[in-house]
Amino acid sequence: MTEKRYKPITITPDFYQLGTHSFPAYLSMGDHGMIIEGGTGATSAIITEQIEELGIEPQRIKYLVLTHTHTDHIGAVPHLKRLWPHLKLVASAVAAKLLQREEMIKEFLQGDRSIAEIMISKGEIAKLPPELEDYAFDVDLVVKEGDGLDLGSGIVWTIYETPGHSPCHISLYEEKEKTLVIGDVTGFYVPEKDVFWPNYFQSLEAYCNSIRKLSTFSAQRGALSHNCVLEGGVGHHLQKAIRATESYHLELLERLGKGEDPNQIALEKAKWVNTLTDMVPLELMYSLTKVLIKRSQSEAEKENLFTIT
Numbered sequence: 001m002t003e004k005r006y007k008p009i010t011i012t013p014d015f016y017q018l019g020t021h022s023f024p025a026y027l028s029m030g031d032h033g034m035i036i037e038g039g040t041g042a043t044s045a046i047i048t049e050q051i052e053e054l055g056i057e058p059q060r061i062k063y064l065v066l067t068h069t070h071t072d073h074i075g076a077v078p079h080l081k082r083l084w085p086h087l088k089l090v091a092s093a094v095a096a097k098l099l100q101r102e103e104m105i106k107e108f109l110q111g112d113r114s115i116a117e118i119m120i121s122k123g124e125i126a127k128l129p130p131e132l133e134d135y136a137f138d139v140d141l142v143v144k145e146g147d148g149l150d151l152g153s154g155i156v157w158t159i160y161e162t163p164g165h166s167p168c169h170i171s172l173y174e175e176k177e178k179t180l181v182i183g184d185v186t187g188f189y190v191p192e193k194d195v196f197w198p199n200y201f202q203s204l205e206a207y208c209n210s211i212r213k214l215s216t217f218s219a220q221r222g223a224l225s226h227n228c229v230l231e232g233g234v235g236h237h238l239q240k241a242i243r244a245t246e247s248y249h250l251e252l253l254e255r256l257g258k259g260e261d262p263n264q265i266a267l268e269k270a271k272w273v274n275t276l277t278d279m280v281p282l283e284l285m286y287s288l289t290k291v292l293i294k295r296s297q298s299e300a301e302k303e304n305l306f307t308i309t
């Protein structure tokens with residue numbers, strides 16, 4: 001099995017897409033640099049090679065900011081911190097707390113390994129990421145709504161709290177180039193099919209509020225945490241995300257109302273998601289679709305969830 005060669009993608013002169021199509025990370029460069037997204041164990045070596053290929057001195061990269069703490073968004077952190085101990089890990093206060101949970105490392109290692117195994121089976125990487133002596137996710141800088149990360153040369157990222165997908169989720173906006181890091185706020189979007197799998201794992205209401213919050217920016221581009229960077233049409237993407245969430249939610253309620261078995265609905269939905277991505281095991285997908293059914297049931301009575309201007 002040969003390792004695929006992943007080229008860094010220059011999105012703007014100051015903003016690069018790294019990692020892989022399924023698990024991208026981003027690099028923003030001012031006088032200093034910032035990696036956005038924590039990657040996976042399997043993409044850590046790809047990210048370091050790409051930075052080398054760009055000719056960027058790692059010592060210039062000051063921050064690594066997490067959009068949220070799901071396993072597929074933090075896995076490169078321990079590897080990159082081992083290589084470059086000067087990197088400051090940045091995340092929300094909720095993220096900092098979640099990353100210190102006792103069972104966190106065990107859960108993380110399981111998930112991170114299964115991502116690597118899937119990537120090996122698809123020929124995307126040649127071998128499992130190296131095992132480290134210890135896996136630490138200590139946040140060096142806790143950020144909150146409105147905080148700025150100034151990279152110099154006019155590149156300043158502002159933090160926005162965008163829960164709903166997860167309680168710890170943050171998005172980032174950079175005014176100079178009008179780049180919005182959406183993260184997983186709009187769920188799992190497949191650009192090739194223009195299809196969304198809404199991901200309101202924490203709360204449907206918070207999820208819709210976060211999409212609405214991001215729609216107030218005049219962003220030129222939107223960086224998603226899976227599958228693509230949108231060039232233009234960010235507002236339209238956010239509107240489509242709300243509509244897709246509404247119809248997913250209403251379909252679940254309608255079927256539950258007719259007395260369909262929630263587990264059957266969840267299984268069918270998990271199989272549908274499997275047609276969109278084969279990067280997540282069906283079993284995990286099934287547990288996630290069950291969570292979405294629970295959230296839809298508990299927030300069925302909420303009003304004006306899907307209003308967007």
Ligand SMILES: [Fe+2]
Binds near residue numbers: 073184
């Ligand atoms: Fe996520």
